[in-house]
Structure formats: C-alpha cells, structure tokens
Amino acid sequence: MAGAKDHPAGSTRSALPDADLSRLLLENLATGVFGVDLEGRFTFLNRAATRLFGFTSPESVLGRDSHSLTSHADEDGVRYTVMECPIHRAMVTGKPLEVGTDTFRRIDGSPFFARYYATPLLDGAGDVQGAVVAIEDITENLLRERTLTQYKAVFDASRDAILLHDQRAIIDCNPASVELLGAPSSEGLIGRHPATCSPEHQPDGRPSREAAETYAERALSEGSVAYEWLCRDLDGRTFPSEVLLSRVDLPEGPFLQAVVRDITERQRAEKALQRSQAELAAAQEMAHLGNWVWELDSGGLSWSDEVFRIFGLAPESRAPDYDDFLRFLHPEDLERFERAVAAALSDGPGYELEYRILQPDGSQRTVQERGRVIRDDGGRPLRLRGTVQDITDQRRLEDQLRDQRDLVETILDGLPAIFFLLDTEGRLVRWNHNLEDVTGISEERIKGRQIAELVDPLDRERLRSALALTLQEGSAEIEAGLRTHDRRLAPYLFTCNRVHLEGGTFLAGFGVDISERKRLEQELARQASHDRLTGLYNRWKFEEVLDLELERARRYGTQFSVVMFDIDHFKYVNDRFGHDTGDRVLQRIGELVGQQVRRTDILARWGGEEFMLLLSETGLEQARQLAESTRIRVGQADFPESGRLTISLGVTEYRPGETVPEMLKRVDNALYAAKQGGRNRTVSD
Structure with missing residues (x-):
C-alpha cells in the first residue's frame, strides 16, 4: 500500500484523504463559509455559517434561495435585488469580491x-x-468602534487629566494630563511607569508605589475608587x-483609567476657610461685643475698648460724642438708624438694628446694635x-452661602433634565423648575406628594419597586411615563441614588x-419593515405576516389567498424614460x-417591479375577482410620464398542509x- 511505503512503521500520521481533511477543516473554521450556485441557492454551509x-441545520436550507433567506x-x-447583489456580481464577472461590509438577517429576523469575501x-x-462566500459578524466590533470614538472625543476634551495604564506603563493620556504633568507632549508620558508621577512617599508616610498598588487592586475588584494623592x-x-481610579475592560483585558484633578487651590481655600472659622470661634468665645452708654441729659457717651476697635480706633484715643458717632454711619443707613x-425713645423699650459703618481708613463694616431705654419712674427716658457687635464676617459668610445656594439652584434649574430629592417614603422634598414646567403642577401642590402620583398609573x-431597590442597593434606573401639563404621557428615564444629607437618608435622582x-427606535423598526421607495411593507415583513396568516389558517381553519403581480414591460419604462420615472411609476402603482x-x-413590494397582496378570509374566486378589478383599474389609470401601463397577476389560495x-x-x-x-391578464391556480 502507498501509505505503508510513504510512512515509517509505527507512524501515527492521519491517513485521511485530502477531500475529507479539507471538509473537516472547513467544518471547524470559526469563520462562516457557504456556497451558492448560479441561481443563488445554497450548496453548502459550514457550522459557523449555520x-x-x-x-x-445546513440540510434545512440546502437548495433554497440564499438571497431571500x-x-x-x-x-x-x-x-x-438579485442583480445588484455583490455576490451575484462576483459570479457574473468571474472576479472575486475581496471584501464587502453589508447587513444580513438571521432566520429570526434579527x-x-x-x-x-466572495x-x-x-x-x-x-x-x-x-461562488464560495466567507462571512464574519462584525456588529460588536462596529459598536465598539463607535463607543471608542465617543469616548475619545470626551477623553480629549476633558479639562481633567485622564491617563490609561496597565499598572506597568501609561498607554494613553489626554492633553490635560500633558499640561498637568509638565510633559512636552503625550509621548513624554506614554510608556512611563505610573509611579514616576508621584514622589517616593505620600504625606501620611506610605510608600507611593505600595499605596498605588492597593488602590489599583480595589479599583480592579470594586470597579472604581476615589482618593486624594500627592502627584x-x-x-x-x-x-x-x-x-x-476606574477599571476599564477592553478586548485586551482590564486596564485602569485615572482621572486626576489638581486641588491645590481648593485646599488653599479650605485652609483659609478653616482659619476664618477658627477666628470666628475665638471671636464668639470672646464675644467680640462692645458695650456703650449714652446719657441723654448730659449727652455723654462712653464706649468699651471693643467698641473703639470695631470703629477702627485705638481704645481711648478720643472722647466720643453722639454727633461724632453719627459720622461713622454709612450715609444710606443714617436716616433708618x-x-x-x-x-x-418715644414709647418703645428699645431697638435692634443692623447698619454699616465707615472706619477712618475707609473700610466698611457691618454691625448689629441692640439698645435699651432706661426710664425714670415717670417714664421719662x-x-x-x-x-x-461686628458681624461683617458672619454676613459675608452668609452671603457666600446664599450665593452658593443660588448657584446650585441655578445649575439645577438650568439642567435639561428633571431633578428631584425624595424622602425614604418617596415624597418630594426638593426639585427643580423643570418638574413644575413639565407637569404643570405648582410648587405648593408638588411639595410632599408621592413622586409615583406623577407617572402613568x-x-x-x-x-415604587425601583425606589425600594435604591434604598436597599444604593441606585436604580427605570423607564416610566410622566404625565405632562398637556395631559400627555412622555417617556422618561429616571435614575435614582441613595444619599445621606444632614444625618438623614434621601433619594436623589434625575429624569x-x-x-x-x-x-x-420606532423609526428604525419602521425602516426595517417598509420599502423605502413606496412606503409599502418590504419582502421580509410580508413573509413574516404571511407566516402568521398561514399559522392562523392551520390553527383555526380559515382561508386566505395571495396575489403576485408585476408591471408589464417595466424594463422598457426604465430604459425609455429613465429610472426616476420608473421609481415614480412604482410609487403610483x-x-x-x-x-x-x-x-x-x-400590500407589499416583493422586489423590483413585483408586488404581493395577502387577502385574509378570502377564497380563490373572490381573490381572482379582486385581482381582475385591480388589473382594470391600473390599465385605466393615467401615467403622464410613461403612458398607459398594464400589469399581470397570479392568484392562488392556501391549500391545507402546504408550506409558505x-x-x-x-x-x-x-x-x-x-x-x-x-401579459395584462390574471391567472389563478
């Protein structure tokens, strides 16, 4: 035997024939491979293509039209169309199609x-x-490319520094990180170990490399971790x-994305605020309160040392009098004082008043004064x-807090979304104006209401289940219809997070x-089922409806008929008057x-100049009559650009037991x- 001569004794090499070996390799390819004949019918499919x-199974479609399936x-x-199909063109021209990117549908319509490649x-x-066709599903790759493109735009535009690394080296960075870390360009950072962007030790004494590894392990296991770091x-x-620091899962494996923000100014402001708070605490402890007495009969005025300091004077530097005191008052506050x-003095026990004073150096201070009238037994003052008391710092802090609160309110009201804050019972505690504008409900009627009352019953x-889940797990997301001011139900995506404010638990979210x-989404669904030129159902949608009608006929014994028709001499219309006229003829038909x-x-467009009609609850004779009246109507219609046209029709009735x-x-x-x-006639089967 040839095998015995070709191989040494004891060899374990396979003796499979070449054809069997090729078939085995084809069946085990990860890439889908199938063959079609000149009519476009499947001749073979490997497992991946199936x-x-x-x-x-491959046997279920062998010999069937691959284009329609x-x-x-x-x-x-x-x-x-069949003639436009790139695979068909490859067979017609005899030239391979090196690469093509198109859409296909699975047997379930997805x-x-x-x-x-053909x-x-x-x-x-x-x-x-x-032809032999190799095919590969690239849907996931395309979606990933689009996502990466969007991410890259945000990545490059971010004002915060963003670095991507694998714990061994920085593999990407945005322009903000180049500026923050003083690199001449991104090439100056890419390839560096992340530890080179930190001193040897952190302020708490931990080695930077050891602490960074700890945070990296947390981010990889928990998804993300936030912390302060000395860079x-x-x-x-x-x-x-x-x-x-966040975990980012890429095809190559998990990576770490670090979003870094310089907080030098913030810490400086925090320290300044802490100093101010310490000074305020000391002032409160010492009262920062001056006392005074004004003798009405003599006009004598006495101040404590603190009053002198409040008015910007050295203690006991001058003998104060009432007229002198009035000159310190701000002109706009003098009359009110x-x-x-x-x-x-007329009939009151005293007064309490805030006013502004101008110190000798021009500085303006705000003070709070309380005065009490001392009267004799006859009631004469x-x-x-x-x-x-000097309350300048207090009022300045209150102004800052008010400005911050106003800023938060402005930001919330400027959001395109609805903001809401709920208590643990789902009642509205705080919201932005968008909620009032969208629902048409006033502030008085919204406060304390259950947010569930505002959505579709x-x-x-x-x-309510989503709110309970938020309380339990920290966050939730749900789509629900929101009743608008014009009584519509608008679809909204609500996201909610559990937050802790002032010692209490609340639910904060956006809609x-x-x-x-x-x-x-609806438009995409419509485009998937309708012919773009005529607006009629397309072939895929018609086959879906036909399958359902046949299943109904099998189950309930109903009858239905199908009419197929096309335009006579339509090629002549296209050749003589052009494809634009041909398109308008198809639309008119x-x-x-x-x-x-x-x-x-x-009614559906089957393809080219062919159309299909599905007539439910209709027998053959009635279907033939309807088809004939359709033929007459088209024949009598006026087509200004192409002249009179006719159609030919085929009619058949469903026969129990047959397939589509x-x-x-x-x-x-x-x-x-x-x-x-x-032509120009109706034939029934």
Whole structure:
C-alpha cells in the first residue's frame, strides 16, 4: 500500500484523504463559509455559517434561495435585488469580491453587520458554477468602534487629566494630563511607569508605589475608587490631587483609567476657610461685643475698648460724642438708624438694628446694635444702654452661602433634565423648575406628594419597586411615563441614588425625556419593515405576516389567498424614460392598488417591479375577482410620464398542509403563466 511505503512503521500520521481533511477543516473554521450556485441557492454551509444565520441545520436550507433567506442589504439597510447583489456580481464577472461590509438577517429576523469575501467557483473548463462566500459578524466590533470614538472625543476634551495604564506603563493620556504633568507632549508620558508621577512617599508616610498598588487592586475588584494623592510632575513639582481610579475592560483585558484633578487651590481655600472659622470661634468665645452708654441729659457717651476697635480706633484715643458717632454711619443707613432710636425713645423699650459703618481708613463694616431705654419712674427716658457687635464676617459668610445656594439652584434649574430629592417614603422634598414646567403642577401642590402620583398609573408599582431597590442597593434606573401639563404621557428615564444629607437618608435622582430616542427606535423598526421607495411593507415583513396568516389558517381553519403581480414591460419604462420615472411609476402603482384593496389586505413590494397582496378570509374566486378589478383599474389609470401601463397577476389560495415556499411557488407559476399568456391578464391556480 502507498501509505505503508510513504510512512515509517509505527507512524501515527492521519491517513485521511485530502477531500475529507479539507471538509473537516472547513467544518471547524470559526469563520462562516457557504456556497451558492448560479441561481443563488445554497450548496453548502459550514457550522459557523449555520450558527451565524440561525439555521437549524445546513440540510434545512440546502437548495433554497440564499438571497431571500439572509435578506442581504447594504450598510444602510436597503435590500439588494438579485442583480445588484455583490455576490451575484462576483459570479457574473468571474472576479472575486475581496471584501464587502453589508447587513444580513438571521432566520429570526434579527439584523447584523458582516464583513464577507466572495470567490467565483469554477469547473474544470473554467466556467463559473457558483461562488464560495466567507462571512464574519462584525456588529460588536462596529459598536465598539463607535463607543471608542465617543469616548475619545470626551477623553480629549476633558479639562481633567485622564491617563490609561496597565499598572506597568501609561498607554494613553489626554492633553490635560500633558499640561498637568509638565510633559512636552503625550509621548513624554506614554510608556512611563505610573509611579514616576508621584514622589517616593505620600504625606501620611506610605510608600507611593505600595499605596498605588492597593488602590489599583480595589479599583480592579470594586470597579472604581476615589482618593486624594500627592502627584509630582516631570519637573519635580509636587501638588495635591483628587483621583478617580476606574477599571476599564477592553478586548485586551482590564486596564485602569485615572482621572486626576489638581486641588491645590481648593485646599488653599479650605485652609483659609478653616482659619476664618477658627477666628470666628475665638471671636464668639470672646464675644467680640462692645458695650456703650449714652446719657441723654448730659449727652455723654462712653464706649468699651471693643467698641473703639470695631470703629477702627485705638481704645481711648478720643472722647466720643453722639454727633461724632453719627459720622461713622454709612450715609444710606443714617436716616433708618435715627428713626429707630427716635421710636425707642418715644414709647418703645428699645431697638435692634443692623447698619454699616465707615472706619477712618475707609473700610466698611457691618454691625448689629441692640439698645435699651432706661426710664425714670415717670417714664421719662434717662439713658440708652446697649451693645454693638461686628458681624461683617458672619454676613459675608452668609452671603457666600446664599450665593452658593443660588448657584446650585441655578445649575439645577438650568439642567435639561428633571431633578428631584425624595424622602425614604418617596415624597418630594426638593426639585427643580423643570418638574413644575413639565407637569404643570405648582410648587405648593408638588411639595410632599408621592413622586409615583406623577407617572402613568401602569408604571407606579414598578417605580415604587425601583425606589425600594435604591434604598436597599444604593441606585436604580427605570423607564416610566410622566404625565405632562398637556395631559400627555412622555417617556422618561429616571435614575435614582441613595444619599445621606444632614444625618438623614434621601433619594436623589434625575429624569430625562427619552421621547426622541423612542421615536428613533420606532423609526428604525419602521425602516426595517417598509420599502423605502413606496412606503409599502418590504419582502421580509410580508413573509413574516404571511407566516402568521398561514399559522392562523392551520390553527383555526380559515382561508386566505395571495396575489403576485408585476408591471408589464417595466424594463422598457426604465430604459425609455429613465429610472426616476420608473421609481415614480412604482410609487403610483402602490398608491393605485392600495386604494383598490380592502383595509384588512396586506400590500407589499416583493422586489423590483413585483408586488404581493395577502387577502385574509378570502377564497380563490373572490381573490381572482379582486385581482381582475385591480388589473382594470391600473390599465385605466393615467401615467403622464410613461403612458398607459398594464400589469399581470397570479392568484392562488392556501391549500391545507402546504408550506409558505410551496404557496409562493404556485403563485409565482401563476404569474409566469399570465406573462406567457400575453401579459395584462390574471391567472389563478
């Protein structure tokens, strides 16, 4: 035997024939591979191709039309005709299609993007007998590329420094990180170990490399970790920072993304605020309160040392008098002060007043003064005794807090989303104006209401469950309909997080109107099922409806019929008047037939100039009559650009036990007979 001569004794090399070995390799390829004949029918599929299209087995589709089963379309979802199909062109031209990127559909109707290669299959004489196609699902890759593009735009535009590393080296960084770390360009950072951006030790004494590894392990296990860190730029300057370290899962494996913000100014401001608070505490302890007495009969005025200091004077530097005191008052507050004193002396026990003073150096201070009237037994005022306190710092802090509160309110009201703060019972505690504007409910009516009362009653229980989940796990997300001021139900995406404020637990969240997103989703669904030119159902949608009608007929014993028709001599219309005129003819035919058929009938564009009608609850004779009246109506219609046109129709009725392909074959034969019989006629089977 040849094998015995070719191999040494004891060899374990396989003796499989070359054809069997090729078949075995083909079956085990990860890439889908299938073959078609010149008619576009499947001749073989390997396992990967069978799985990709969702077929139960290769045998279930061998010999069937691959074009209709896979719904081959371009990247925009426009389905190819057989003649336009790139695979068909490869067979016609005899030239391989090196690479193509189009959309296909699985047997369950779900679409996917694919990259494919088509090679003509030649016989011994060099004639094309079909094609071999290699196909690969790239949907996930395309989505990943789009996501990465969006991320890159945010990455580059971020004002915070962002670095991506694998714990061994920085592999990417944004322009803000180049500026923050003093690098000449991104190349000056990429490839460096992350530890080179830190001093040897952190302020608490921990070695930076050891502490960084700890945070990295937490980020990898928990998803993210935030902390303060002492950084060092390439010039050796150290600065405090705030770091958010997050795990990023890429195809190559997990990486770490560090978002770094220089907090030097923030810490300086915090320290300044701490000093101010310490000074204020000391002032409160010492009262920072001056006392005074004004003798009304003599006009004598006495101040404590603290009063002198408040007015910017050295203690006991001068003998104060009332007129001298009035010169310290701010001109805009003088009249108000004198009215308060006069009212107290007239019949009041005293007064309490805030006013501004101008110190000798021009500095303006705000003081709070309390005065009490001392009267004799007859009620005549003898003197005024009181206190004065410098509250400038207090008022400045209150102004800052008010400004901060106003800023927060402005930011919340400026958000395009709805903001809300709930108590643990789901009652509204705080919200922005958007909630009032969208719902049309006033502030008085919103406060204390359950947020569930504002949504669609059908969504209320789900919303309450989402709030309970937020309390339990920290966050939740839900879509629900929000009742608007014009009584519409607008779809909103609500996100909610558990927060702790002033010792209490609250639920803070946002609601975003997703009406446009829902509209786009519906539009995509419509485009997937409708012919772009005529607006009618496309072939894929018609086959789906036909499958459902056949299943209904099997289950309930109902009858239905199918009509297939096309435009006679349509090629002449395209060649003579142009494809634009041909497109308008197709649209006009769709309109005419759509006006002719019943509302329950389904009209679809089958492909090219072919159309299909599904007539439910309709027997063969009634279907033939409707088809004939349609033929007459089209024949009588006026087509200004192309002249009168006719159509040929094939009609068939569902026969119990037959399949959709068998029924379509019969109606196609009937249409063929109408064509062969001279066109402009109806033939039923």
